[in-house]
Amino acid sequence: MSSNDLKLKAHLLRRAGFGASPKELDQVADKSYEDIVEDLLHPDRAEDINMDYIKRYNPELRYPDTHPLHAGFWIWRMINTKKPLEEKIALFWHHVFATAWYKGEHTPSQIEQIETFRKNGLSNVKQILNDLAKDPAMNYWLDNCENHSDQPNENWGRELLELFSMGVGNYSEEDIKQASRAFTGWTFEQPLPLYPYGNYETKFVFDESDHDFGEKTFLGRTGDFNGEDIIDIICEERATALFICRHLYNFFVEDEPQIPAWSIEPPRNPEAIDQMIDVLMSNDGEMVPLLRFVFNSEFFKDSMYKKVKNPCELIAGTLKLTGTYGIMPKQGEEVGKLYGIGSVMGQALMNPPTVEGWHTGHEWIDGGTLNERVNFAVNQFNDLSVPGLSDIISRLGDHVKSSELLDKCLAIIGPFELGKQAYDALTEYAEAVGDLDLTNEASIELNNEYIARMVQLILSTREYQFA
Amino acid sequence: MTTVTKKDPVFVVVQLSGGNDFMNTLVPYSNNRYYDNRKFLNIAPEDVLPLDNTLGWHPEMAPFKELYDRGMVAVVQGIGYPDSNRSHFRGMDIMHTCTPHEVSTIGWLGTVIEQLDPGKENPLTGVNFGVGLPRAMSKAGIPVTSVSNLDEYGLMSGLAAEDQRDKALKIFKDMYAQAIGSGPVMDYLSRTGSDVITGADLIKVAPEQYESTVEYGDSQIAKSLRDVARVHTADLGTRIFYTQQGGYDTHANQLPSQPGLFRDLSRAVNDFFADLEEHDADDNVVMLIFSEFGRRIADNGSGTDHGSGGGAYLVGKPVVGGLYSEYPSLEPDKWAKGEDLEHTIDFRGIYGTILEQWLGLEASPIVYGNFEQIHPFKTS
Numbered sequence: 001m002s003s004n005d006l007k008l009k010a011h012l013l014r015r016a017g018f019g020a021s022p023k024e025l026d027q028v029a030d031k032s033y034e035d036i037v038e039d040l041l042h043p044d045r046a047e048d049i050n051m052d053y054i055k056r057y058n059p060e061l062r063y064p065d066t067h068p069l070h071a072g073f074w075i076w077r078m079i080n081t082k083k084p085l086e087e088k089i090a091l092f093w094h095h096v097f098a099t100a101w102y103k104g105e106h107t108p109s110q111i112e113q114i115e116t117f118r119k120n121g122l123s124n125v126k127q128i129l130n131d132l133a134k135d136p137a138m139n140y141w142l143d144n145c146e147n148h149s150d151q152p153n154e155n156w157g158r159e160l161l162e163l164f165s166m167g168v169g170n171y172s173e174e175d176i177k178q179a180s181r182a183f184t185g186w187t188f189e190q191p192l193p194l195y196p197y198g199n200y201e202t203k204f205v206f207d208e209s210d211h212d213f214g215e216k217t218f219l220g221r222t223g224d225f226n227g228e229d230i231i232d233i234i235c236e237e238r239a240t241a242l243f244i245c246r247h248l249y250n251f252f253v254e255d256e257p258q259i260p261a262w263s264i265e266p267p268r269n270p271e272a273i274d275q276m277i278d279v280l281m282s283n284d285g286e287m288v289p290l291l292r293f294v295f296n297s298e299f300f301k302d303s304m305y306k307k308v309k310n311p312c313e314l315i316a317g318t319l320k321l322t323g324t325y326g327i328m329p330k331q332g333e334e335v336g337k338l339y340g341i342g343s344v345m346g347q348a349l350m351n352p353p354t355v356e357g358w359h360t361g362h363e364w365i366d367g368g369t370l371n372e373r374v375n376f377a378v379n380q381f382n383d384l385s386v387p388g389l390s391d392i393i394s395r396l397g398d399h400v401k402s403s404e405l406l407d408k409c410l411a412i413i414g415p416f417e418l419g420k421q422a423y424d425a426l427t428e429y430a431e432a433v434g435d436l437d438l439t440n441e442a443s444i445e446l447n448n449e450y451i452a453r454m455v456q457l458i459l460s461t462r463e464y465q466f467a
Numbered sequence: 468m469t470t471v472t473k474k475d476p477v478f479v480v481v482q483l484s485g486g487n488d489f490m491n492t493l494v495p496y497s498n499n500r501y502y503d504n505r506k507f508l509n510i511a512p513e514d515v516l517p518l519d520n521t522l523g524w525h526p527e528m529a530p531f532k533e534l535y536d537r538g539m540v541a542v543v544q545g546i547g548y549p550d551s552n553r554s555h556f557r558g559m560d561i562m563h564t565c566t567p568h569e570v571s572t573i574g575w576l577g578t579v580i581e582q583l584d585p586g587k588e589n590p591l592t593g594v595n596f597g598v599g600l601p602r603a604m605s606k607a608g609i610p611v612t613s614v615s616n617l618d619e620y621g622l623m624s625g626l627a628a629e630d631q632r633d634k635a636l637k638i639f640k641d642m643y644a645q646a647i648g649s650g651p652v653m654d655y656l657s658r659t660g661s662d663v664i665t666g667a668d669l670i671k672v673a674p675e676q677y678e679s680t681v682e683y684g685d686s687q688i689a690k691s692l693r694d695v696a697r698v699h700t701a702d703l704g705t706r707i708f709y710t711q712q713g714g715y716d717t718h719a720n721q722l723p724s725q726p727g728l729f730r731d732l733s734r735a736v737n738d739f740f741a742d743l744e745e746h747d748a749d750d751n752v753v754m755l756i757f758s759e760f761g762r763r764i765a766d767n768g769s770g771t772d773h774g775s776g777g778g779a780y781l782v783g784k785p786v787v788g789g790l791y792s793e794y795p796s797l798e799p800d801k802w803a804k805g806e807d808l809e810h811t812i813d814f815r816g817i818y819g820t821i822l823e824q825w826l827g828l829e830a831s832p833i834v835y836g837n838f839e840q841i842h843p844f845k846t847s
Contacts, residue, residue, distance in 0.1 A: 102713075102714070103714075103716075143769075143770065146767060146768060146769045146770065148768065151767055151768045152767075153767045153768075153769075153770075168557075173804075255652075260557065260560050261572075264569065308652065343598065344598060344615045344616065345598075346598050348598075353484070353713065354484065354485070354713075354716070355716075361652075362652045362655055362656075365655070365656065365659060366595075366600035366611070366613040366659065367590070367600075367610075367611065367612050367613045367614075367659055367662055367663045367666060368595070368598070368600075368612070368613035368614050368615050368620075369598070369613070369615075370656070370659050370660060370663055371620065371621070371622055371663050371667070372615065374622055374623070374639075375622065375623065375624060375625055378623060378625055378626070378635075379625035382625055382626070382627075419646065419649055419653070420646060421641060421642055421643070421644040421646055422641075422642040424641070425638050425641035425642045425644075426638070426642070428638075428641075429638055453631075453635070456635070457635065457638055457639075457642070460623075460635075460639055460642070461642050462642070462643060462653055462656040462657065462660070465656060
């Protein structure tokens, strides 16, 4: 197995998942790239996270009241799942169908929405949009529960078209009004009140008495459309396939201009997008063939480090290296902290700023968030007893020449490449450290400090900000 | 006789994200059309805090009204932009870039910061408080500092030993050195990295030397405005401050949610100006409070959908308080798209007013044209 192949596999696992620890890379070393892709596309082949076991250690997770705990637990799942693409695709749809906790403050429906994305995220666009239209968290977030036959509320209808499927410029204001009428009466069962026992779950309800059964004309077609009919029509449109494919390309392949520019700026790689649209449309909106095509394509393999990591990727990837979140911490608040870390980096999970979702790419980074990203990664290796550090050290061998230290570290925590500035600066640091004899008991502490600092500095680079 | 030194004008922006409902902020309480259209969502005449015989403040705006009564608030009625498509996205982008008909990535305040500090000498010329830089402050190559937590700002702050931290920072600087041909995003990271180092060194004195008797509330907007006050009173050369308060997208449940937002906002703004006054630091500060659009004239039974014409406020000691422009007409034949308030003044005219009459910059290259201005500043 050449190191180049390993680099490509690491790239695949960063994009289709949240990176890989050195041990996880060992596990795929003998598999072909194509087989790894198939494993990723078939989450049913891997073991589920044992929730019974986890809840025994962390009873707070039984109660759906604390939103930061559950949002943080999602990041824990990203680190520990054996089905990385299942979590990654859920994050993808969360980016596109941005729903925030802060409005409804109802954690059970928020948790349920992400669980739906986990279950249906690799299914079919039509299925995904239908589930979304019936999702209580979304229903409340965009006020479809206030969309009445005698008094339509067009928030959901508008965003379904603008932000969730076709994109601006492909429909009229009148289409929005007509679509909104078709979704009247789509609401949810009123959950039991919060007090005194906490939050209760809710579910979708179709209230016939509040549905406008009249004739509607939508995108040039006329009928007594219900919401499902509207989604059927939307899914026939090439604009919808284009919209989904641009999102998918931006999320999995390479940073694109952000959505507000889509109506005027062409895709970065129009040929790739066209091919993706063809695959999606000829497979009736199925996600698996599309993702198989993407992950095996040359444009995907050529896209190494062409995407700025989103905060979840940065946090989960770094914590895979430290190994500190590999076993369930006993205190729920330790898991909840992960939510706070994402928030200060600009990604409060399950709590995006608006229905537009997050702007991605270099927009993740400004002075403030760069500060948070660097400090977070550095601080994870302040404690010399983290398991990931011992693992890195054990892979270095007994004796490390100063001229080898940097290359060896890069190979272990990547495989990872640096540009000239960072490479030169770290070579200088390695020279100052000198040759290391890792068998010498007397200098263990000092050697560990040197190596930890090398790892910290590698994780502070510009290059580490890219996936 | 004392010598008066003219201090550089400072501009603070508070963005109300989500589209604030202007009609329920400054309520046209004597107009029956208001009550006809806001059957569910209205403020009763006896509940408003009257400004005059026709308009009254939302009852939770009392601390803000107090500033108005002291002559410190210029209300810009009917601010908006042409051809609103009611999208948050576009609305905010338009207000941030001054380009209603095309998409631009050049923030208007990015250009302002560039002109105020052409040599890029002070990365604190523009400071944002909050998570994520608003597009209004972004312009390629223009350093801006963005702070989510003022008390723990600085790279490598987790390394306990100071000599170790200094060494790591030196290596960091080398690693982030710019190089030809490394691509725009890498270059962007280089600049951001070195600006963070400079900015952090400069800004750390602000929390150290700040003292005040003003006790702010515990809302996010209060924390943010207190941070603005801490940096402004430290005299670090910051000319543009930016912060925001979210939650104004009140399609539903507007009745219970809007008052809480107003309570937090109006108290925070009042406390902020009291704090500046205590530090004798208020005579060169003007604040703009704005939102990306107003909301629909008729309510939908529980909230209000996206609309157009809204309101903005200029606040500060240098401001001549009062009502500016015109309240959008509530007569149905004057409605935009048959259901929205028609804006009565273009937001680019208000930006132009601030640029030319407050910051002393030429407006047209920044707002791309000449728009009707108002005259809300004291002439000295």
